[in-house]
Amino acid sequence: MHAFAPSLSSTDLPAPPSAGRPSPAFRPPGFPLIHHLLQPGGAPRRIGGQLNTNLRQQEDRNLEEGRGEVEQGTDGGEEGGMEREDSLMGFKKRHSDAALAAEWSQDVLKVKRMKLESRPKGGEAEEGGRRREGGREGRRREREELKEQLDEARERLQALQEKVWRAFGEKHMAEEEEKKGRCRNREDGGEDAGLMEEEEEEDITEGMYDEEDIEGGDMEKEAFSLLSVSPFDSFHKQREERQKDGEGRMEKGRGLHLEGVMEEAGLWLDCGGLVRGDWHGGVEEEGEEGGQKFAQALKVELGSAVARVIDRVLRLYTEMTDPSSPPAAISFLPPGNDGGRERGVWMGLLTQGRREEKMRGNEEKTGRQDGEREKQLQNRSSGAPPHRSEPSDLSMPLAVQRSPDIRKAHPLLGPPLSTHHPNLSLHHPSLSRPPPLSHPPLLPPSSQPKDLSTSFHPTSCSSSSSSSSFPAPPPPPPPPPLPLPLLHYSMQQLFSRSLHHHQLPHLPPSRKDYLNSDPFLEFSAHPSSHPSFPPLPLLGHLDPSLARHAHGGRERGMRGDGGMRGGGMDGGELYLTAGGTQEGLSPCHLKKAKLMFFYARYPSSNTLKTYFPDVKFNRCVTSQMIKWFSNFREFFYIQMERFARQAVREALTRDGAPRVSREGQLRVGRDTELYRILNMHYNKSNVYQVPERFIEISEVALREFYSAIWTGRDSDPCWKKGIYKIICKMDSPVPDAFRLPGCPIG
DNA sequence: TTGATTCCTG
DNA sequence: CAGGAATCAA
Numbered sequence: 001m002h003a004f005a006p007s008l009s010s011t012d013l014p015a016p017p018s019a020g021r022p023s024p025a026f027r028p029p030g031f032p033l034i035h036h037l038l039q040p041g042g043a044p045r046r047i048g049g050q051l052n053t054n055l056r057q058q059e060d061r062n063l064e065e066g067r068g069e070v071e072q073g074t075d076g077g078e079e080g081g082m083e084r085e086d087s088l089m090g091f092k093k094r095h096s097d098a099a100l101a102a103e104w105s106q107d108v109l110k111v112k113r114m115k116l117e118s119r120p121k122g123g124e125a126e127e128g129g130r131r132r133e134g135g136r137e138g139r140r141r142e143r144e145e146l147k148e149q150l151d152e153a154r155e156r157l158q159a160l161q162e163k164v165w166r167a168f169g170e171k172h173m174a175e176e177e178e179k180k181g182r183c184r185n186r187e188d189g190g191e192d193a194g195l196m197e198e199e200e201e202e203d204i205t206e207g208m209y210d211e212e213d214i215e216g217g218d219m220e221k222e223a224f225s226l227l228s229v230s231p232f233d234s235f236h237k238q239r240e241e242r243q244k245d246g247e248g249r250m251e252k253g254r255g256l257h258l259e260g261v262m263e264e265a266g267l268w269l270d271c272g273g274l275v276r277g278d279w280h281g282g283v284e285e286e287g288e289e290g291g292q293k294f295a296q297a298l299k300v301e302l303g304s305a306v307a308r309v310i311d312r313v314l315r316l317y318t319e320m321t322d323p324s325s326p327p328a329a330i331s332f333l334p335p336g337n338d339g340g341r342e343r344g345v346w347m348g349l350l351t352q353g354r355r356e357e358k359m360r361g362n363e364e365k366t367g368r369q370d371g372e373r374e375k376q377l378q379n380r381s382s383g384a385p386p387h388r389s390e391p392s393d394l395s396m397p398l399a400v401q402r403s404p405d406i407r408k409a410h411p412l413l414g415p416p417l418s419t420h421h422p423n424l425s426l427h428h429p430s431l432s433r434p435p436p437l438s439h440p441p442l443l444p445p446s447s448q449p450k451d452l453s454t455s456f457h458p459t460s461c462s463s464s465s466s467s468s469s470f471p472a473p474p475p476p477p478p479p480p481p482l483p484l485p486l487l488h489y490s491m492q493q494l495f496s497r498s499l500h501h502h503q504l505p506h507l508p509p510s511r512k513d514y515l516n517s518d519p520f521l522e523f524s525a526h527p528s529s530h531p532s533f534p535p536l537p538l539l540g541h542l543d544p545s546l547a548r549h550a551h552g553g554r555e556r557g558m559r560g561d562g563g564m565r566g567g568g569m570d571g572g573e574l575y576l577t578a579g580g581t582q583e584g585l586s587p588c589h590l591k592k593a594k595l596m597f598f599y600a601r602y603p604s605s606n607t608l609k610t611y612f613p614d615v616k617f618n619r620c621v622t623s624q625m626i627k628w629f630s631n632f633r634e635f636f637y638i639q640m641e642r643f644a645r646q647a648v649r650e651a652l653t654r655d656g657a658p659r660v661s662r663e664g665q666l667r668v669g670r671d672t673e674l675y676r677i678l679n680m681h682y683n684k685s686n687v688y689q690v691p692e693r694f695i696e697i698s699e700v701a702l703r704e705f706y707s708a709i710w711t712g713r714d715s716d717p718c719w720k721k722g723i724y725k726i727i728c729k730m731d732s733p734v735p736d737a738f739r740l741p742g743c744p745i746g
Numbered sequence: 747t748t749g750a751t752t753c754c755t756g
Numbered sequence: 757c758a759g760g761a762a763t764c765a766a
Binding site for chain 1: 749750751752753
């Protein structure tokens with residue numbers, strides 16, 4: 001089980017698209033993989049009864065949500081728990097009715113059929129007769145028959161188990177033998193006819209299992225079919241059946257040795273041995289050890305098989321989508337853009353700006369505050385900036401002052417070495433021209449000399465080389481794609497698609513698809529990222545007792561009861577609602593929101609609601625999230641302004657009095673300081689590939705700021721409004737991947 | 747009046 | 757990042 005636990009926990013497994021899957025915190029480490037595999041998308045799995053309250057409610061929640069949509073927007077927070085209990089009770093009640101046998105799966109029917117068929121001929125009548133006879137003679141004969149049948153059953157069982165073990169590559173015959181020996185001894189100790197049926201059912205079950213297992217064939221190949229494979233299906237349904245039937249029907253409730261085994265391995269491991277069904281007649285206990293091993297073996301095999309299949313599918317998928325890309329993370333770079341080199345070519349202007357800033361004597365600190373000082377500084381020190389306020393300057397013919405010797409680096413060979421900044425490289429072909437600037441046109445990028453001086457670079461080549469300015473290593477290269485496996489979120493995606501859309505992409509998506517539809521491929525497994533993906537990501541951060549309370553379904557109750565959080569924590573409190581949504585926003589939601597910012601700077605509240613299905617929105621939560629994006633924008637614009645001012649200042653100090661704005665030469669590449677800062681802020685874990693579009697927009701914003709500052713428009717109190725207006729029109733649709741609940745990355 | 751947004755502050 | 761104030765639009 002643990003063999004694949006780190007990378008493939010139960011929480012990675014497919015689940016209904018709705019929120020409310022149990023948090024890992026609720027689950028002992030050994031929660032069986034198969035349990036989830038048993039719940040193919042949407043198929044209600046009715047399990048209950050023997051589960052403790054918490055788990056039962058979780059299961060019930062799964063059940064409910066398997067049927068349909070998230071109960072979003074419904075007022076289920078307070079009453080959810082009760083309603084669930086009621087529905088559960090009602091459910092049991094309903095199922096005590098024999099009429100509901102029709103609901104049972106074919107597996108159950110098959111079990112019954114096989115049970116009948118395998119029963120010794122006439123045995124039933126004879127048995128009844130013996131029972132009526134009721135004497136000692138009858139009992140003796142009965143035992144003899146039982147023994148015979150038992151022997152027979154043992155043989156069959158042994159054969160069947162051999163098959164099973166062969167199938168799973170494990171042989172625990174000795175243990176099985178020992179187990180059966182104990183069973184027989186116990187039987188000899190004197191039990192009534194019920195045991196016979198039990199043995200028979202065991203036999204039957206083994207047969208059934210064997211049969212279906214044979215059909216199952218290659219587990220690895222058929223891992224997906226295992227998601228709905230029937231032995232376990234029937235196992236669960238029979239468990240349910242037992243629960244419905246209750247105490248009085250031992251012949252149904254008991255037996256099914258394999259079932260018992262599985263039950264133990266499943267439920268017991270699940271719940272830490274807390275729960276145990278009423279069906280235990282004693283034999284199961286004897287076989288517990290072997291049964292658990294068997295179940296363990298099954299789980300291991302199932303888990304590894306599923307993991308292999310998943311990896312294979314992922315590989316296949318990533319190959320289909322972009323054979324040239326590393327499998328782990330599909331690059332957003334357009335074809336032909338070769339990673340760092342290309343990026344280095346078409347950008348780098350603002351590389352390493354910040355430290356330079358400090359070197360230059362704390363002229364700026366941060367954006368807004370700099371604003372005033374910056375103005376003063378510029379008005380004062382840059383001495384009658386010729387570029388400012390005179391349109392005539394801007395309309396003057398471009399006279400690019402540059403020293404031809406500066407730029408030897410070939411545009412395709414990356415940034416110039418050391419002392420020269422690669423800022424003014426070729427305009428990237430994929431870059432869309434920023435919206436028309438409010439000042440006279442600049443040279444089109446394509447016509448601009450490739451060897452323009454680095455005058456716009458915040459780091460002055462003349463004053464200090466970048467290497468000297470930065471003893472520390474230069475800005476980190478673009479984040480390398482992380483290796484396989486793609487799990488967690490991407491796997492969720494994959495399963496979500498395969499299970500709910502019943503298809504995997506078979507054709508390479510268009511570039512647009514890359515950008516807008518399949519960004520989940522950008523996610524790569526972070527080594528340390530752990531599945532907060534399925535809902536309730538915050539629980540992991542909370543006190544376990546909170547998790548317990550929350551798990552109970554009466555989360556609000558704990559607010560008063562637990563009192564684990566002092567006053568003032570309400571804002572960030574987490575409450576589970578009946579629909580699996582949570583009130584309050586978690587750090588995971590914040591991460592997700594930040595990633596969304598790459599696509600949408602100005603999402604509407606309605607948009608946010610659609611992209612956070614696991615959040616129960618109320619006025620407070622909505623405004624909080626709106627506020628988040630406001631803060632994101634604020635940070636974004638502050639950086640833009642800051643770097644724009646820096647570039648302006650750089651241009652002034654470098655070229656003296658350039659007569660034209662050259663913001664057209666500004667670039668934001670993945671190797672620039674500006675990019676690094678933005679990435680650090682919105683994508684701190686650096687597991688998400690920043691969309692190219694966001695870089696383009698950043699460039700637009702940077703140029704707009706530069707232009708405004710250059711032309712002196714920043715003296716207008718409302719000078720940023722126009723820029724905001726431009727940027728707000730550049731929102732792109734947030735990928736569908738973000739519509740899933742939970743946190744996309746760890 | 748409410749919600750969204752920006753600006754400012756801590 | 758949150759809180760608060762101010763502004764603006766619906």
